[in-house]
Amino acid sequence: MSKSADDLPRLLSDAPAGIPTYATTEEILAHPRFAIARNHYMRVMIDSYKADTALRHMMHEIGRNVLFNIILGQDARKDADDPSTWPSVGSLRDVFMPFGLSSPRSFDDTLARMQIIGLIEIVPAPDDRRRRLVIPTEKMIQEDLIWLADHMSPLAVLFPERDDYLPALSHDRAHQSAQRIISTQNYGGAYEVMMPTDPIMAVLLRQDAMKIVFFYMLSADESGDRQRASLSYQSVAERTYTSRTHVRNLLTDPASHGHGDTAREGRPERRDRARALAAHRLFPGEIHGWP
Structure with a gap:
């Protein structure tokens, strides 16, 4: 049975114990440093992917950005000893399609493009060669470290008294893995941002x-x-x-x-x-x- 957006998990309603308090939209808007952080964010986003033409063309569509993040999240949460948990073309399609950002054909085309420019490898599963596993490359991981730092940096500007953004800003890979695992529990929240009614x-x-x-x-x-x-x-x-x-x-x-x-x-x-x-x-x- 195909899934809908209603099936996407929402971290804010099902947050596991120990997750730090989130800054709400209202808190961010009311903060006295909001304008400084907003302008910083805009400059960072304008400059993103400027040096890499292939990656810039890949990431200029919102659906490709979402798929990029889903691949990394699903890879981070896999059980290394259980090949059935490893992200495959089929399992990624099941997670991505409820966002409504792409047709099945465009999904396949995007994966093929990611493979061509060196972001992923697509290989047969060791337990079932009919399954095609999707494996992030070192290039994709490095781009994700930059992506996380870019999106954390305005919060570091907004809340200079906090130091919990330093791992992202320093490209800490353990933090990246933890962040990506958590992101898989908030696809519903991401959907609400990606699919506004306004x-x-x-x-x-x-x-x-x-x-x-x-x-x-x-x-x-x-x-x-x-x-x-x-x-x-x-x-x-x-x-x-x-x-x-x-x-x-x-x-x-x-x-x-x-x-x-x-x-x-x-x-x-x-x-x-x-x-x-x-x-x-x-x-x-x-x-x-x-x-």
């Missing part, structure tokens, strides 16, 4: 959308006029390695549904309040699941 939030989860909006938000903040940003579609397209048409469509789509001001190219324009507010709230939603 149409503006849904737009922000499109290909490279957050990076594009972050450029405009940072430009507005750094110009001293937080309501206006002057950036051409082409300049943002070049800096996010996408097309001018994609940037234009992304910025004008919410306005076409009555959710904000249309950005016009080549002159200072009002920053779309609805998009900016959604991105403002998406930041704590993205990181509040970290202890």
